[in-house]
Amino acid sequence: MTALLSIENLSIALPRGADREHAAKHVSFSIDRGEVFCVVGESGSGKSLTAAAILGLLPPGVRASAGRILFEGQDLLTLSLPELRRISGKRIGMVFQDPMTALNPLHTVGSQVAEVFRIHTTLDRAEIADRVLDLLETMRLPEPRQIARAYPHELSGGQRQRCVIAMAMALEPALLIADEPTTALDVTTQAQILALIRDLQARRGMGVMFITHDFGVVAEVATRIAVMRQGEVVEQGDAQAILNQPRHPYSQALIAAMPALRPPPYQPSSAAPVLRVEGVHKTYRRRGRTVAALKDVSLTLRRGTTLGVVGESGSGKSTLARCLVKLVEPEQGAIRVLETDITRLSGSAWRAQTGRIQMVFQDPFTSLNPRRRVGDLVTQGIAMRGVRGADLKERARDLFRLVGLDPAAIDRFPHEFSGGQRQRIGLARALALEPDVLVADEPVSALDLSVQAQVLDLLAGLRRKLGLSMVFITHDLRVAAQVCDRVAIMQRGEVVEEGPAETLLTAPSHPYSRELLAAVPGRGWAGGA
Amino acid sequence: MRILRLVLRRLSLSIPCLGIILAVLFFLLQLAPGDAVDALIGQMGTSDDTLSKLLRSYYGLDGSVVAQFTGYLGRLVTLDLGLSVAYGTPVLALILERLPVTVVLMVTSMAMAFTAGCVVGVIAARYVHRWPDTIISVLGMLVYSMPSFWFGLMAIVLFAVTLGWLPAGGISDLRAGHTGLALMLDMAKHLVMPALTLGLIFFAVYLRVMRTAMLEVMTLDFMRTARAKGLQERAVLFRHALRNALLPMVTIAGLQASSMLGGAVVVESVFSLPGLGRLAQEAVVQRDLNMLLGITVMSSVLVIVVNLVIDIIYAKLDPRIDVGA
Numbered sequence: 001m002t003a004l005l006s007i008e009n010l011s012i013a014l015p016r017g018a019d020r021e022h023a024a025k026h027v028s029f030s031i032d033r034g035e036v037f038c039v040v041g042e043s044g045s046g047k048s049l050t051a052a053a054i055l056g057l058l059p060p061g062v063r064a065s066a067g068r069i070l071f072e073g074q075d076l077l078t079l080s081l082p083e084l085r086r087i088s089g090k091r092i093g094m095v096f097q098d099p100m101t102a103l104n105p106l107h108t109v110g111s112q113v114a115e116v117f118r119i120h121t122t123l124d125r126a127e128i129a130d131r132v133l134d135l136l137e138t139m140r141l142p143e144p145r146q147i148a149r150a151y152p153h154e155l156s157g158g159q160r161q162r163c164v165i166a167m168a169m170a171l172e173p174a175l176l177i178a179d180e181p182t183t184a185l186d187v188t189t190q191a192q193i194l195a196l197i198r199d200l201q202a203r204r205g206m207g208v209m210f211i212t213h214d215f216g217v218v219a220e221v222a223t224r225i226a227v228m229r230q231g232e233v234v235e236q237g238d239a240q241a242i243l244n245q246p247r248h249p250y251s252q253a254l255i256a257a258m259p260a261l262r263p264p265p266y267q268p269s270s271a272a273p274v275l276r277v278e279g280v281h282k283t284y285r286r287r288g289r290t291v292a293a294l295k296d297v298s299l300t301l302r303r304g305t306t307l308g309v310v311g312e313s314g315s316g317k318s319t320l321a322r323c324l325v326k327l328v329e330p331e332q333g334a335i336r337v338l339e340t341d342i343t344r345l346s347g348s349a350w351r352a353q354t355g356r357i358q359m360v361f362q363d364p365f366t367s368l369n370p371r372r373r374v375g376d377l378v379t380q381g382i383a384m385r386g387v388r389g390a391d392l393k394e395r396a397r398d399l400f401r402l403v404g405l406d407p408a409a410i411d412r413f414p415h416e417f418s419g420g421q422r423q424r425i426g427l428a429r430a431l432a433l434e435p436d437v438l439v440a441d442e443p444v445s446a447l448d449l450s451v452q453a454q455v456l457d458l459l460a461g462l463r464r465k466l467g468l469s470m471v472f473i474t475h476d477l478r479v480a481a482q483v484c485d486r487v488a489i490m491q492r493g494e495v496v497e498e499g500p501a502e503t504l505l506t507a508p509s510h511p512y513s514r515e516l517l518a519a520v521p522g523r524g525w526a527g528g529a
Numbered sequence: 530m531r532i533l534r535l536v537l538r539r540l541s542l543s544i545p546c547l548g549i550i551l552a553v554l555f556f557l558l559q560l561a562p563g564d565a566v567d568a569l570i571g572q573m574g575t576s577d578d579t580l581s582k583l584l585r586s587y588y589g590l591d592g593s594v595v596a597q598f599t600g601y602l603g604r605l606v607t608l609d610l611g612l613s614v615a616y617g618t619p620v621l622a623l624i625l626e627r628l629p630v631t632v633v634l635m636v637t638s639m640a641m642a643f644t645a646g647c648v649v650g651v652i653a654a655r656y657v658h659r660w661p662d663t664i665i666s667v668l669g670m671l672v673y674s675m676p677s678f679w680f681g682l683m684a685i686v687l688f689a690v691t692l693g694w695l696p697a698g699g700i701s702d703l704r705a706g707h708t709g710l711a712l713m714l715d716m717a718k719h720l721v722m723p724a725l726t727l728g729l730i731f732f733a734v735y736l737r738v739m740r741t742a743m744l745e746v747m748t749l750d751f752m753r754t755a756r757a758k759g760l761q762e763r764a765v766l767f768r769h770a771l772r773n774a775l776l777p778m779v780t781i782a783g784l785q786a787s788s789m790l791g792g793a794v795v796v797e798s799v800f801s802l803p804g805l806g807r808l809a810q811e812a813v814v815q816r817d818l819n820m821l822l823g824i825t826v827m828s829s830v831l832v833i834v835v836n837l838v839i840d841i842i843y844a845k846l847d848p849r850i851d852v853g854a
Contacts, residue, residue, distance in 0.1 A: 057753055082761055089759030096757075101750035105849055106772050115768075119759050151848040167758060 006030035010067035041228035093168030097180035099160035110148025158189035186312040191519035216522030257453035266500035280333035308484030355433030364422035375410030420451035610823035620823035638728030650739020673733035681799040742774035783839035
């Protein structure tokens with residue numbers, strides 16, 4: 001029996017002037033009906049472009065230069081665009097990474113789902129409307145009628161992704177291509193979407209090509225795996241075999257870089273508290289509605305320890321981080337750094353104290369001013385305290401050494417650095433003023449797994465060396481297990497549970513903490529360290 | 530309901546805005562030496578103090594500046610814009626007589642510029658960096674860099690003088706004495722060149738905005754979703770890209786409504802059209818304060834109305850617009 005989809009020796013050429021010649025080189029694999037085939041790799045591995053090539057969705061200038069893509073025995077690369085489009089959406093469905101942008105903001109989701117029927121079938125309006133409602137119900141969307149009439153911005157990320165999946169599944173395709181379908185979603189939503197895809201796949205017996213960078217997700221869904229690096233498939237085979245005994249060094253490294261969900265044994269600290277958050281409230285008013293972003297939040301951070309603040313989007317964890325560095329003023333409560341309540345400080349008094357609490361931001365690409373040299377960015381805070389000229393340069397070089405960057409690079413601009421390097425620069429900037437408390441807001445969530453591991457290592461090293469006290473905000477329980485001594489779990493503005501990472505991540509007591517822990521993908525898999 | 534709230538909100542903001550415009554203009558005109566009566570007396574060639582006093586009290590120019598202003602605002606509420614010093618007739622009547630020409634000129638040139646800009650912009654984006662795009666871009670730049678009065682003059686030379694296809698100026702042929710449909714056709718014929726002249730520069734702007742907006746939209750994720758659904762390329766363009774690309778176009782159209790009014794003054798002069806722009810020009814020369822204020826009120830109202838319409842269109846196009854915020 002022939003495979004459903006078989007990619008043979010596919011090469012994808014990048015336009016001249018790109019950082020390399022091929023996005024994919026001699027890629028071969030095949031996918032059968034009824035299996036979930038995971039393509040795993042980091043950014044730049046060519047996994048998404050390989051998927052895009054199947055439906056002729058390569059960006060302008062990028063083209064498949066060699067090989068064949070056989071779908072049900074037909075080479076898709078030889079088809080004309082109009083012919084290919086007759087297969088797209090009908091025999092092959094596709095789901096994309098970001099449900100926020102994958103839907104047209106100006107049309108209702110119902111009409112966008114209906115469009116698939118309008119293109120490929122001769123059903124009349126009423127029949128299509130019925131089919132759309134059935135479909136939305138199959139996707140386990142509550143109130144399908146209302147959802148169909150809603151615009152994308154009126155739905156949550158999870159609901160939108162269900163609509164995108166509904167679109168892809170509308171005509172029961174033989175093959176579903178899912179390109180990082182859960183990466184942009186919260187962990188509990190991710191678990192639901194994965195369950196949905198698995199369920200649909202089992203019921204309809206279709207083949208699924210699942211692209212992801214997350215081995216946890218792979219462990220949840222895969223029957224077979226291909227690992228890609230820089231355009232080449234380095235290893236492929238049975239899921240269990242690769243997950244548990246990876247043969248290629250790159251697969252081994254990737255799996256090893258995956259933080260384990262097992263926190264190290266808890267070592268209680270008797271050090272004095274360096275940061276105390278006491279009964280902080282913050283409410284946002286929008287369109288007459290009030291949203292309590294923080295409700296009576298109290299936390300304590302002892303010197304030299306790391307406190308993890310874990311929650312999903314909308315839990316208030318980022319608002320908390322902003323309050324800590326006074327970017328947001330809480331209405332009630334106190335935030336004490338040592339003995340100073342920073343909520344009571346005004347302009348100039350706060351500026352004199354800013355060095356005591358510093359922040360590392362999530363996005364290494366937008367958090368550095370692109371027009372200034374990185375050395376200046378790092379030492380700007382020191383310069384404001386009167387250090388000038390050669391001394392300043394020397395400090396910049398010291399800081400670069402501290403975070404593992406080449407000291408000679410201080411005169412470059414941010415765009416000359418990779419994501420991981422930029423995050424190191426952000427860290428150097430935060431450390432320049434030798435803060436008492438470092439607030440890290442999702443510092444590794446925008447990074448590739450291997451880079452994430454390096455940055456986490458760096459943080460651990462700095463913590464030992466400098467005795468850093470850190471508030472570490474994350475949505476990722478695995479990362480929290482790696483770096484935190486204590487963890488606070490937040491939901492809808494409240495801290496529902498706080499305790500040692502070891503207890504909280506193995507035997508949480510609050511139902512929401514348990515739900516969160518159960519949703520971590522690949523929890524059953526022993527992988528990682 | 531959503532739209533109604535938007536209209537009310539915008540209107541409530543427009544009224545104070547109108548007041549500020551009036552106040553600034555009123556006091557600015559007071560700074561110029563001499564008033565309408567001085568200009569009038571100058572034309573008569575006498576210097577009779579009692580006459581000028583009489584005239585001042587007749588036109589309400591004898592009180593303090595503040596009293597004059599509050600008096601003006603008071604009358605404005607009853608739609609009384611006062612008497613024109615130069616013409617000796619009510620300002621409102623004069624404006625209403627001239628307004629239709631300007632409005633028709635503006636609306637037709639805006640509609641032409643917008644439609645043509647959309648179509649040509651889409652074509653340029655569809656064939657980006659290929660020869661159709663290059664030709665369109667060069668032409669657009671050429672049109673944009675030419676002053677509109679020069680363009681108008683050249684059009685008169687070519688189409689009116691040399692070829693004799695279209696009339697050189699005016700709004701209708703008085704000698705022919707057309708009525709009804711024939712008159713309308715005649716007026717339309719007179720408006721072709723002015724509207725084209727005024728529209729051309731804006732066309733160049735719309736074309737660039739549309740091209741950029743289309744290119745931007747075409748990189749968005751939902752375009753890929755539309756293709757993955759199996760929509761053919763043409764349908765992707767029209768059903769998904771076009772409406773999204775229209776959003777910045779509509780914004781620009783709103784911003785340019787006022788500069789179009791300014792452009793209308795020039796074009797009316799070139800084609801000797803009896804419009805609002807010409808009236809304003811004469812009012813400045815004759816220090817006809819009442820007239821000038823009246824025209825300002827009218828054009829502010831015009832710009833406010835155009836922007837309101839634009840806002841409604843925008844809210845219709847984009848469901849994300851939150852009118853309450």
